[in-house]
Amino acid sequence: MAAQADEKESAESLLAEIQKKISDAFDIFDHESNKTVDVREVGTIIRSLGCCPSEGELHDLLADMEEEEPTGYIRYDKFLPIMTGILMERKYKPAPEDKLLKAFEVLDSDRKGHLTAEDITKYMTEEGEPFTQEELEEMLSAAVDPDKGVILYRDYASLMSVDETA
Template identity: 65%
Template sequence: MAEEKEAAEALVSDLQKRITEAFEVFDHENNKTVDVREIGTIIRSLGCCPTEGELHDMLAEVEEEEPTGYIRFEKFLPMMTKVLLERRYRPIPEDVLLRAFEVLDEKNKGFLTKDELLKYMTEEGEPFTQEEIEEMISASVHPDNNIVPYKEYIAMMVVEDY
């Protein structure tokens, strides 16, 4: 029983250290606050992939009653610790991502063209923002031949489990 408690405490301590380190990267003034617009990046760097709606809910939980545009570490740490302990907003598993790309790759070429990717991102499902489109294109499209070798791209996207 004591060993389980120690293991749990060690896990919480490790998670809080990771959260602190991620937060501090964006705490440019070293005053235990970050710009609210950076929170999504911090959360994703910790291996969570919330939707925009879920991210909005998380921000509502840690924002001040009077929004200041900044999030305080003392409010972020307990919320994020709980999220990580509950393993919420886990990324989609590698095999599911691969199957999704294979469905889009109707001719089974092993890649999508830049144009195909743009078409899917703008005409199918929930629309991406221009910033998201540009970010994905720069991360996924091979600069020499304008294709997305999706098996390589998926391997790059996979987040290490904790």
């Protein structure tokens, strides 16, 4: 019985910790301190919590969080249970470094060990779920090596991966 009580206490502790993280992240964007955030900032909040949903998945999450009549704002009491479920289930986890490297290697058909900004721009705007111009510029500013002018994807993949122990 004691083991079951410890397990329950541990689960409650984890839940409380997750909900505190969610609350802290939400509060940063709750500029008017009224338990609402601009719907356009929800993706940033979700990503700050270590989740990487696609734009389609984010759109579905927003639909679940919005009011019957969308107001342009998301209320904390709608955000919290959905985000708690996502974090408890460990959904939308970022890809591990080895998987990112394999993806870059597929794009680097000549095995040069790098990609040009032009290559990556083409792939990110013409294939799959296209990046917006803003997303592309943000990525390139972080990815392009300032000295060589190319994306040294081995270095970039390690920057993009998340340390699960943190």
